[in-house]
Amino acid sequence: MPGFNSIHELRAALTDQRYLMDEGLATVVFLALRLRKPLLVEGEPGVGKTELAKALATATGAPLIRLQCYEGIDVHHALYDWDYPRQLLQLRAGGSALLYSEEFLLRRPLLEALAQPGSVLLIDELDRADDEFEAFLLEFLSDFQVTIPEVGVVRAEEPPIVIITSNRTRDLHEALKRRCLYHWIDHPDLQREVAIARARLPHVGQHLADQVCAFVQDLRWLDLYRSPGVGETLDWVQAFHALGHHQVDARTASSTLGTLLKERDDLERIRAGGLDALVARSAERAQELRRGNYS
Numbered sequence: 001m002p003g004f005n006s007i008h009e010l011r012a013a014l015t016d017q018r019y020l021m022d023e024g025l026a027t028v029v030f031l032a033l034r035l036r037k038p039l040l041v042e043g044e045p046g047v048g049k050t051e052l053a054k055a056l057a058t059a060t061g062a063p064l065i066r067l068q069c070y071e072g073i074d075v076h077h078a079l080y081d082w083d084y085p086r087q088l089l090q091l092r093a094g095g096s097a098l099l100y101s102e103e104f105l106l107r108r109p110l111l112e113a114l115a116q117p118g119s120v121l122l123i124d125e126l127d128r129a130d131d132e133f134e135a136f137l138l139e140f141l142s143d144f145q146v147t148i149p150e151v152g153v154v155r156a157e158e159p160p161i162v163i164i165t166s167n168r169t170r171d172l173h174e175a176l177k178r179r180c181l182y183h184w185i186d187h188p189d190l191q192r193e194v195a196i197a198r199a200r201l202p203h204v205g206q207h208l209a210d211q212v213c214a215f216v217q218d219l220r221w222l223d224l225y226r227s228p229g230v231g232e233t234l235d236w237v238q239a240f241h242a243l244g245h246h247q248v249d250a251r252t253a254s255s256t257l258g259t260l261l262k263e264r265d266d267l268e269r270i271r272a273g274g275l276d277a278l279v280a281r282s283a284e285r286a287q288e289l290r291r292g293n294y295s
Helices: 007-016 023-035 049-060 084-093 109-115 131-143 190-200 206-219 230-242 250-255 264-272 275-290
Strands: 039-042 064-068 080-082 105-107 120-124 145-148 152-155 161-166 181-184
Touching: 007 023, 007 049, 023 039, 023 049, 023 181, 039 049, 049 064, 049 120, 049 161, 064 109, 105 109, 109 120, 109 145, 109 152, 131 145, 190 206, 190 230, 190 275, 206 230, 206 275, 250 275, 264 275
Parallel strands: 039 161, 039 181, 064 120, 120 161
Antiparallel strands: 080 105, 145 152
């Protein structure tokens, strides 16, 4: 995997992929690459945890291997399984090949990451998996090896870069955390969110992007069930753009609010009161942005 000689070089490479990171995140990613340590990133949904792994893989030219975690995931979904139809055919044909050999082994994401030198392995939303699966990962993260009873120990020639994400719906165990570097990703501030919107949506008018970002920033200060992430911000910008609007108005904001908020109580609360004030405030802040006053 291509390396980076400095944190600045790393940030520049990811910026080229339209992933904008602050110095803290850039530093811990740089160290994860240098030290070959897994990186655990936590944060609210939509702050860019998964996108980090995607951008890093693209920036380095490495294959991205993704393991999406969910309740009930086990070794056969994450590590390996056997090609039972081929094994059955082999038995019927009376072949001499060993039925439990690599010839019949189906690689799942973890084993695939060990087999592909220099890959980026994304273990996404680990907090959705159960304690048993988390415990299973400890050998993998410690030594970048796994044990398959019928085959033996499989080791990586070159350890993958491992990015683990968590929305913190439950606490991960200390044993796993000790094997990782750690970073908490917050929602971006106004200046960074504007920069992200402008980088990702260069075809959209700057005033519209600025006003939407300002609106979302104020929205996040409210006691919502689920605050919108950067992805929802970008979706809302594109919704206004698709409707031919160059700025946010209260009527269109109300009718498209489901692009931004995904909980009924949040939608009803914002629509019932305060929407006009939020729109007016976002217009003022967008003007401040145009004057270079990022407040």
